[in-house]
Amino acid sequence: MAKEYETVIGLEVHVELATKTKIFCGCSTAFGGAPNTHTCPVCTGMPGSLPVLNKQVVEYAMAVGLATNCNITQNCKFDRKNYFYPDNPQNYQISQLYLPICRDGHVDIKTESGVKKAVRIHEIHMEEDAGKLVHDEWEDASLVDYNRSGVPLIEIVSEPDMRSAEEVIAYLEKLRQTIQYLGASDCKLQEGSMRADVNLSVREVGTEKFGTRTEMKNLNSFRAIQHAIEGEKNRQIDLIEEGKEVVQETRRWDDTKAESYPMRSKEDAQDYRYFPDPDLVPIHISDEWIERVKAAQPEMAPEKKIRYKEEFDLPEYDIGIITGTKQMADIFEETTAICGNPKKVSNWLMGETLRLMKETGTDPEDLSFSPKHLADLIAMVDKKEINSSVAKEVFEKIFAEDIDPVAYVDEHGLKTVNDEGALRKTIEEIVAANPQSVADYKGGKEKAIGFLVGQTMKAMKGKADPGSVNEILREVLAQQ
16 A cells, blocks of 8 residues: 655745845845945955944844744844855854744644644744855856845744645745735845745654655745645655655755755754854843834734725625735725725726736736826726726726826826717717618617617717717617
8 A cells, every 4th residue: 555645844934124224234235236236344244344233123023023923032142153155255144043033933824725724933033144146157157246145134934834835835925925014025036035945854644753854945936836845745755665765955946947956965053153143242122122013013914804894895805815915905095095985996906907917927016006096097987087998098007107197188188078969969970870780779689789889989989988878879769
């Protein structure tokens, strides 16, 4: 009988914090600058330079810890983790081993297939990011960009509580949503501001002892994480079935080739020769400071869901999508506050916004149109100043360029023609020019009126109100 195996997964999630400056110096953390332009003696590890802790880093770490049910370590400190890589300018990383800022938390998840569980968080610690190696295949050389060196990170270390790729994705999505709502990071995987290392082992179902784990790096999308988990699980099972040993090591996942390969044997804590950082004083976090951070926590997605149902009576599905990201929820609330019509705002977000996001590959956090412009568009439709097809055309411009819809409609002459006399005259001409459609309508073919409406809208260059066209057309046909 074939053996059954269980996957055991724990994650180390690195999140770049949304501070304007680095963790120990005043250099910019902005993404995408020219190589080595956001640097100074501190973040390039020059001899004699001294680090000064950025207070905002501590507050963001506390906020994430409180939102993930952690205990805050009120007396914590920094340690030096020694390792020698070319992207690590001091040859050590300032991190926290002995007294991490947050401990013993949990995140409640629910997977798409309905599994509910609490994933425990072992710790959250603060640290600095390393630089970035840029490999030049033409020159057969590697270059180092230290812009990222010293960018503040928190590392969220889970317990090995996840058993499938589906649970991992649910956990990561919940973490990302929580951190984005806090404003602590944009969590853009493609820009590296959220990165996950996957610790994975397999064991026979019913066994309590863990198997030998490997750690997989280089995972910068949920899709890559899912593929890597499936690939590594199958690789380990094949080794066990062949009577071979799984080696504890760090592996790099190549999503293009859909395979992983070993980078180095996995180090233990003693290999890094940790010791307290002599240049940084311990941090004391008072009860009052914790209370201040708690009081500043925003309304999170679960509370928003309850409020949206009670206050706006929207469908559950719509509420789930809108509260799924902070940016979408902010647009919804601000637009609703201006126009006072939550259902119409929801319809525009669920309809045209989602359609255009899909067509353009836009992530919710990258939506950049102004709530006022969407509210103005809704108001123009309500006042029958433009019809729905014109509104969709204008919204595409709002979505792409955030144009002012009122000015755009005026400039392009898109306002609905409300001159009933001119509309009636056009309809009479259309009816006279299409005797067959008139006869079909008189003979009981209701669809024939659709053709006549279409012809009228065409003649009016789309600037008539379809409801008025329908109404006047039926009046004219009744007189035939």
